[in-house]
Amino acid sequence: MRFGVVVFPGTWSDRDCGWVIDQVVGAELVYLWHKDADLKGCDCVILPGGFAYGDYLRTGAIARFAPVMEKIGQFADRGGLVWGICNGFQILCEAGLLPGALIRNASLEFRCQWTNLVVERTDLAFTSNCEEREVIRIPISHGEGNYFADPATLSRLEQRGQVVFRYCDANGKVGPGANPNGSLHNIAGIVNARGNVLGMMPHPERCAEAELGGTDGLKLFRSVAENALKVLVS
Amino acid sequence: MIAKIIVTPKPVVNDPQGITVRQGLASLGFTEISDVRVGKYIEVNLEASSEHEARQRVEAMCNQLLANHVIEDFRFDIEADGHRHR
Numbered sequence: 136m137r138f139g140v141v142v143f144p145g146t147w148s149d150r151d152c153g154w155v156i157d158q159v160v161g162a163e164l165v166y167l168w169h170k171d172a173d174l175k176g177c178d179c180v181i182l183p184g185g186f187a188y189g190d191y192l193r194t195g196a197i198a199r200f201a202p203v204m205e206k207i208g209q210f211a212d213r214g215g216l217v218w219g220i221c222n223g224f225q226i227l228c229e230a231g232l233l234p235g236a237l238i239r240n241a242s243l244e245f246r247c248q249w250t251n252l253v254v255e256r257t258d259l260a261f262t263s264n265c266e267e268r269e270v271i272r273i274p275i276s277h278g279e280g281n282y283f284a285d286p287a288t289l290s291r292l293e294q295r296g297q298v299v300f301r302y303c304d305a306n307g308k309v310g311p312g313a314n315p316n317g318s319l320h321n322i323a324g325i326v327n328a329r330g331n332v333l334g335m336m337p338h339p340e341r342c343a344e345a346e347l348g349g350t351d352g353l354k355l356f357r358s359v360a361e362n363a364l365k366v367l368v369s
Numbered sequence: 370m371i372a373k374i375i376v377t378p379k380p381v382v383n384d385p386q387g388i389t390v391r392q393g394l395a396s397l398g399f400t401e402i403s404d405v406r407v408g409k410y411i412e413v414n415l416e417a418s419s420e421h422e423a424r425q426r427v428e429a430m431c432n433q434l435l436a437n438h439v440i441e442d443f444r445f446d447i448e449a450d451g452h453r454h455r
């Protein structure tokens with residue numbers, strides 16, 4: 136099982152993701168430089184958090200032109216696992232691999248805090264280690280995580296069950312009080328129709344060891360690692 | 370030629386910056402304001418054989434990169450650049 140972590144100029148969570156993959160999960164890790172036009176045989180590609188290309192123009196707007204992104208698009212078309220976290224989610228939306236856009240937080244503040252998320256899909260490679268409607272605790276760290284999509288797109292996402300994570304309170308109740316950024320329908324993460332491209336604003340790589348205050352993020356990394364193994368075996 | 374491009378959040382998109390600026394202006398006594406939208410202004414210097422050609426090229430630039438059609442609208446003017454920018 137090999138994870139590839141993409142590094143753009145301005146990416147900042149690449150080493151955090153790498154640490155979890157390599158040191159905590161014990162899976163194979165390669166870093167993919169943005170100029171690489173080769174995914175080096177990865178089973179899952181992670182677009183980590185940060186400010187790729189300084190987030191110039193719009194978050195993720197320039198990153199989507201990197202050579203590695205063309206390969207990632209083809210990889211996703213073949214059913215490869217692509218996982219965008221924070222800035223990675225923004226890039227996936229700009230690249231058209233996921234619908235919608237992430238706009239400025241309704242508070243206009245950069246929010247760095249723990250959030251509770253209700254897991255609405257457990258049949259995905261990314262969430263198979265979670266329980267149905269489990270509430271997991273994962274921190275956010277962003278200024279532009281306010282999910283927006285036009286009403287038709289939003290209703291399509293809901294009808295097809297493409298919302299994977301929603302901000303909620305500790306009891307799993309979804310409401311405006313638990314929404315840290317103004318996202319429509321409290322959306323924290325979505326998946327494409329096929330289920331192989333996930334984008335999420337919260338940072339699972341920041342809560343994969345007890346020393347960091349929580350281990351719920353590890354469930355997602357383990358899900359991917361174990362799923363890919365099953366695929367390889369079968 | 371020079372393209373003067375204005376990118377604004379779509380009317381359906383909540384614009385927290387605009388709301389905050391409106392509140393600031395209201396607190397300064399500009400109570401006649403009903404709405405403020407904050408967008409971007411972009412200038413592009415380009416070579417083109419005609420204004421028509423320049424329009425087509427700038428339209429494509431806006432669609433492909435300068436504006437995100439999910440959340441933004443754009444409009445622009447094309448002017449002959451009398452004094453050249455550096």
